[in-house]
Amino acid sequence: MLKKLHLQQVGLSSHFDIEFTDRLNIFTGDNGLGKSFLLDVAWWVLTGNWVDQPAYPQSHTSEISKITSKINTKNWGIIFPEIDFDSHFNFSEQKWQGNWSKDNLSKNLVIYVRVDGGFSVFDPARQRDNAYNFNPDTLWNGLRLKGKVVCNGLIQD
Numbered sequence: 001m002l003k004k005l006h007l008q009q010v011g012l013s014s015h016f017d018i019e020f021t022d023r024l025n026i027f028t029g030d031n032g033l034g035k036s037f038l039l040d041v042a043w044w045v046l047t048g049n050w051v052d053q054p055a056y057p058q059s060h061t062s063e064i065s066k067i068t069s070k071i072n073t074k075n076w077g078i079i080f081p082e083i084d085f086d087s088h089f090n091f092s093e094q095k096w097q098g099n100w101s102k103d104n105l106s107k108n109l110v111i112y113v114r115v116d117g118g119f120s121v122f123d124p125a126r127q128r129d130n131a132y133n134f135n136p137d138t139l140w141n142g143l144r145l146k147g148k149v150v151c152n153g154l155i156q157d
Contacts, residue, residue: 001108002042003082004070009058010089011037036115043112044096045069045085047122049131051114054096057089065089067096 007016012034027035041055045067057065067087087098110122110131118139122131132150134143142153 001072002046002069003072004068005038005042005045006068007041007055007066008068009063009065010041010055010067011058014058014063039112039114041067043110043120043122045071046110047131049120049122049133051112051120051131051133067098 001022002020004020005016005018007013010016016034016038018038027038029035037055040051044050044054055067065088069085071083071085085098087096089095090097107124109124112120114120116135118133118135120131120133130145132143132145134151138151138153140154142149142156143151
């Protein structure tokens with residue numbers, strides 16, 4: 001479970017800190033304030049996958065762009081009850097890098113329902129590198145990855 005998220009020089013705000021509660025977290029606000037952006041970053045922290053485009057750092061600052069998170073791991077079967085993850089943007093490779101690995105990603109099923117009518121599913125039991133990202137079309141007509149059918153879609157099922 002994601003407990004804390006800290007963004008520095010990422011997205012529209014210079015700093016963003018949030019602590020999540022154990023059961024239910026509700027985000028409200030006007031359009032364009034970053035609610036979906038926050039959920040995209042939380043999805044990436046838990047799964048190592050971006051749904052669409054990665055969050056990009058602010059380029060007009062000399063301060064380091066980073067994403068820091070704390071994840072409660074007590075039901076993962078490992079010794080440490082919480083793990084801190086630190087990521088920074090590597091400009092030469094144009095991607096986020098940090099102290100986490102695929103072994104440190106969520107050991108739980110993660111489902112992200114998006115505002116565009118799509119959803120994403122990360123199932124660590126399937127031992128896949130990528131999550132399944134459905135948009136309204138692939139939900140109805142099926143999803144193919146690398147030429148292989150992974151979901152027939154609601155119409156064919």
